[in-house]
Amino acid sequence: MSPSNRNFNRVGTIVAGVFMMFLAVLVMMPMPSDGGWYWLPFPFSPWLEFIIGVPLFVMSLWLVIDSLRVSALPHSSSTAPLVDEWISEQGNETEEISHCKKYLNSDEKVLAIVAAREEYGMNRLALTDKRVVFYPRGNFQGGLIFGYGEIDSVQGRHDRFLTHLGEINVSAKGIDVTLKKVGVEYVDKIIRMITEMKRKRIFQSD
Secondary structure: OOHHHHHHHHHHHHHHHHHHHHHHHHHHOOOOOOOOOOOOOOOOOHHHHHHHHHHHHHHHHHHHHHHHHHHHOOOHHHOOOEEOHHHHHOOOHHHHHHHHHOOOOOOOOEEEEEEOOOOOOOOEEEEEOOEEEEEOOOOHHHOEEEEHHHEEEEEEEEOOOOOOEEEEEEEEOOEEEEEEEEEHHHHHHHHHHHHHHHHHHHHHHO
Protein backbone atom coordinates (compact mmCIF):
# COMPACT_ATOMS: atom_id res chain seq x y z
CA MET A 1 0.00 0.00 0.00
CA SER A 2 1.35 3.43 -0.94
CA PRO A 3 2.00 6.12 1.73
CA SER A 4 -0.84 8.26 0.34
CA ASN A 5 -3.30 5.36 0.65
CA ARG A 6 -2.10 4.61 4.19
CA ASN A 7 -2.60 8.25 5.20
CA PHE A 8 -6.06 8.30 3.61
CA ASN A 9 -7.06 5.15 5.52
CA ARG A 10 -5.79 6.58 8.82
CA VAL A 11 -7.71 9.82 8.32
CA GLY A 12 -10.82 7.80 7.51
CA THR A 13 -10.34 5.70 10.65
CA ILE A 14 -9.93 8.79 12.82
CA VAL A 15 -13.05 10.42 11.34
CA ALA A 16 -15.03 7.20 11.85
CA GLY A 17 -13.80 6.95 15.44
CA VAL A 18 -14.82 10.53 16.25
CA PHE A 19 -18.22 9.96 14.67
CA MET A 20 -18.74 6.81 16.74
CA MET A 21 -17.79 8.74 19.90
CA PHE A 22 -20.42 11.33 19.01
CA LEU A 23 -23.02 8.58 18.54
CA ALA A 24 -22.06 7.08 21.91
CA VAL A 25 -22.66 10.43 23.59
CA LEU A 26 -26.05 10.74 21.86
CA VAL A 27 -27.00 7.28 23.09
CA MET A 28 -26.24 8.24 26.70
CA MET A 29 -27.77 11.74 26.57
CA PRO A 30 -31.39 10.64 27.38
CA MET A 31 -30.21 9.60 30.88
CA PRO A 32 -31.73 11.79 33.59
CA SER A 33 -29.51 14.79 34.37
CA ASP A 34 -30.11 14.41 38.12
CA GLY A 35 -28.53 10.96 38.17
CA GLY A 36 -31.81 9.26 38.99
CA TRP A 37 -31.17 6.12 36.95
CA TYR A 38 -33.95 3.58 37.06
CA TRP A 39 -34.90 0.52 35.06
CA LEU A 40 -37.96 0.67 32.85
CA PRO A 41 -39.31 -2.44 31.11
CA PHE A 42 -38.80 -1.24 27.53
CA PRO A 43 -35.74 -1.39 25.21
CA PHE A 44 -34.67 2.25 25.39
CA SER A 45 -34.35 2.53 29.14
CA PRO A 46 -31.51 4.69 30.57
CA TRP A 47 -29.66 1.67 31.91
CA LEU A 48 -29.57 -0.04 28.52
CA GLU A 49 -28.41 3.19 26.89
CA PHE A 50 -25.64 3.44 29.47
CA ILE A 51 -24.53 -0.17 28.96
CA ILE A 52 -24.33 0.36 25.18
CA GLY A 53 -22.99 3.93 25.14
CA VAL A 54 -20.01 3.64 27.49
CA PRO A 55 -18.27 0.68 25.77
CA LEU A 56 -18.96 2.26 22.38
CA PHE A 57 -17.36 5.52 23.50
CA VAL A 58 -14.32 3.76 25.02
CA MET A 59 -13.72 1.63 21.92
CA SER A 60 -14.10 4.65 19.64
CA LEU A 61 -11.67 6.67 21.75
CA TRP A 62 -9.15 3.81 21.64
CA LEU A 63 -9.51 3.63 17.84
CA VAL A 64 -8.80 7.36 17.46
CA ILE A 65 -5.81 7.31 19.86
CA ASP A 66 -4.31 4.24 18.18
CA SER A 67 -4.65 5.79 14.71
CA LEU A 68 -3.02 9.01 15.88
CA ARG A 69 -0.19 7.07 17.51
CA VAL A 70 0.50 5.05 14.36
CA SER A 71 0.41 8.21 12.25
CA ALA A 72 3.13 9.72 14.42
CA LEU A 73 5.50 6.76 13.95
CA PRO A 74 8.20 6.96 11.27
CA HIS A 75 7.64 4.59 8.35
CA SER A 76 10.89 2.86 7.53
CA SER A 77 9.17 0.84 4.80
CA SER A 78 9.36 3.85 2.48
CA THR A 79 13.20 3.66 2.48
CA ALA A 80 13.81 -0.03 3.16
CA PRO A 81 14.26 -2.17 0.04
CA LEU A 82 11.55 -4.57 -1.06
CA VAL A 83 12.92 -8.05 -0.35
CA ASP A 84 11.27 -11.25 -1.53
CA GLU A 85 9.54 -12.97 1.37
CA TRP A 86 11.01 -16.26 0.19
CA ILE A 87 14.50 -14.83 0.82
CA SER A 88 13.45 -13.56 4.24
CA GLU A 89 11.99 -16.92 5.25
CA GLN A 90 15.34 -18.55 4.55
CA GLY A 91 17.02 -16.02 6.84
CA ASN A 92 19.13 -14.52 4.05
CA GLU A 93 17.62 -11.04 3.76
CA THR A 94 20.48 -9.14 5.46
CA GLU A 95 23.11 -11.25 3.70
CA GLU A 96 21.65 -10.63 0.23
CA ILE A 97 21.22 -6.89 0.75
CA SER A 98 24.81 -6.59 2.04
CA HIS A 99 26.09 -8.60 -0.93
CA CYS A 100 24.41 -6.22 -3.39
CA LYS A 101 25.57 -3.09 -1.59
CA LYS A 102 29.17 -4.33 -1.74
CA TYR A 103 29.20 -3.77 -5.50
CA LEU A 104 27.16 -0.56 -5.73
CA ASN A 105 28.39 2.97 -6.14
CA SER A 106 28.55 5.02 -2.95
CA ASP A 107 25.45 7.01 -3.90
CA GLU A 108 23.46 4.01 -5.18
CA LYS A 109 20.58 2.44 -3.26
CA VAL A 110 19.03 -1.03 -3.37
CA LEU A 111 15.31 -0.75 -4.12
CA ALA A 112 14.29 -4.41 -4.40
CA ILE A 113 15.57 -7.98 -4.51
CA VAL A 114 13.41 -10.88 -5.73
CA ALA A 115 14.24 -14.54 -6.24
CA ALA A 116 13.39 -17.39 -8.57
CA ARG A 117 12.09 -20.36 -6.59
CA GLU A 118 14.31 -23.41 -6.89
CA GLU A 119 16.06 -22.02 -9.97
CA TYR A 120 19.75 -22.14 -10.81
CA GLY A 121 21.72 -19.73 -12.95
CA MET A 122 20.32 -16.20 -13.02
CA ASN A 123 18.03 -16.68 -10.04
CA ARG A 124 18.05 -13.19 -8.55
CA LEU A 125 16.82 -9.81 -9.75
CA ALA A 126 17.96 -6.64 -7.99
CA LEU A 127 16.73 -3.13 -8.65
CA THR A 128 18.73 -0.12 -7.59
CA ASP A 129 17.97 3.52 -8.22
CA LYS A 130 20.34 3.36 -11.21
CA ARG A 131 20.07 -0.10 -12.79
CA VAL A 132 18.51 -3.55 -13.08
CA VAL A 133 20.69 -6.58 -12.38
CA PHE A 134 20.01 -10.26 -13.10
CA TYR A 135 22.54 -12.40 -11.26
CA PRO A 136 23.18 -15.82 -9.69
CA ARG A 137 22.78 -15.83 -5.93
CA GLY A 138 26.01 -14.68 -4.31
CA ASN A 139 27.53 -13.46 -7.58
CA PHE A 140 26.23 -9.94 -8.14
CA GLN A 141 29.32 -8.88 -10.08
CA GLY A 142 28.76 -11.73 -12.54
CA GLY A 143 25.26 -10.62 -13.46
CA LEU A 144 23.66 -8.91 -16.44
CA ILE A 145 23.39 -5.19 -15.79
CA PHE A 146 21.01 -2.80 -17.56
CA GLY A 147 20.58 0.91 -16.98
CA TYR A 148 16.96 2.03 -16.93
CA GLY A 149 17.56 4.07 -20.07
CA GLU A 150 18.71 0.92 -21.89
CA ILE A 151 15.54 -1.05 -21.22
CA ASP A 152 13.27 -1.41 -24.24
CA SER A 153 10.41 -3.26 -22.54
CA VAL A 154 9.48 -5.05 -19.34
CA GLN A 155 6.68 -7.57 -19.00
CA GLY A 156 5.23 -9.80 -16.35
CA ARG A 157 3.22 -13.00 -16.63
CA HIS A 158 1.33 -15.10 -14.11
CA ASP A 159 1.64 -18.86 -14.43
CA ARG A 160 -1.61 -20.43 -15.59
CA PHE A 161 -1.23 -23.58 -13.52
CA LEU A 162 1.12 -22.64 -10.64
CA THR A 163 -0.97 -19.62 -9.78
CA HIS A 164 1.32 -18.53 -6.92
CA LEU A 165 4.22 -18.04 -9.36
CA GLY A 166 4.96 -15.80 -12.32
CA GLU A 167 7.84 -14.45 -14.37
CA ILE A 168 9.49 -11.14 -15.19
CA ASN A 169 10.93 -10.46 -18.64
CA VAL A 170 13.23 -7.54 -19.46
CA SER A 171 14.37 -6.65 -22.99
CA ALA A 172 17.43 -4.42 -23.22
CA LYS A 173 20.31 -3.94 -25.65
CA GLY A 174 18.90 -6.66 -27.90
CA ILE A 175 18.84 -9.20 -25.05
CA ASP A 176 15.79 -10.83 -23.47
CA VAL A 177 16.23 -11.99 -19.89
CA THR A 178 13.50 -13.79 -17.93
CA LEU A 179 13.35 -14.54 -14.23
CA LYS A 180 10.98 -17.47 -13.80
CA LYS A 181 9.16 -18.88 -10.79
CA VAL A 182 8.89 -15.53 -9.00
CA GLY A 183 6.30 -15.11 -6.25
CA VAL A 184 3.27 -13.73 -8.06
CA GLU A 185 2.84 -10.96 -5.49
CA TYR A 186 6.18 -9.48 -6.61
CA VAL A 187 5.74 -9.67 -10.38
CA ASP A 188 3.45 -6.64 -10.74
CA LYS A 189 5.41 -4.67 -8.12
CA ILE A 190 8.72 -5.14 -9.94
CA ILE A 191 7.19 -4.33 -13.33
CA ARG A 192 5.74 -1.13 -11.90
CA MET A 193 9.02 -0.14 -10.20
CA ILE A 194 11.08 -0.66 -13.37
CA THR A 195 8.54 1.28 -15.44
CA GLU A 196 8.55 4.18 -12.98
CA MET A 197 12.35 4.30 -12.78
CA LYS A 198 12.62 4.19 -16.59
CA ARG A 199 10.15 7.07 -16.83
CA LYS A 200 12.16 9.08 -14.31
CA ARG A 201 15.37 8.52 -16.28
CA ILE A 202 13.69 9.67 -19.50
CA PHE A 203 12.29 12.74 -17.74
CA GLN A 204 15.70 13.61 -16.22
CA SER A 205 17.47 13.22 -19.55
CA ASP A 206 15.02 15.65 -21.14
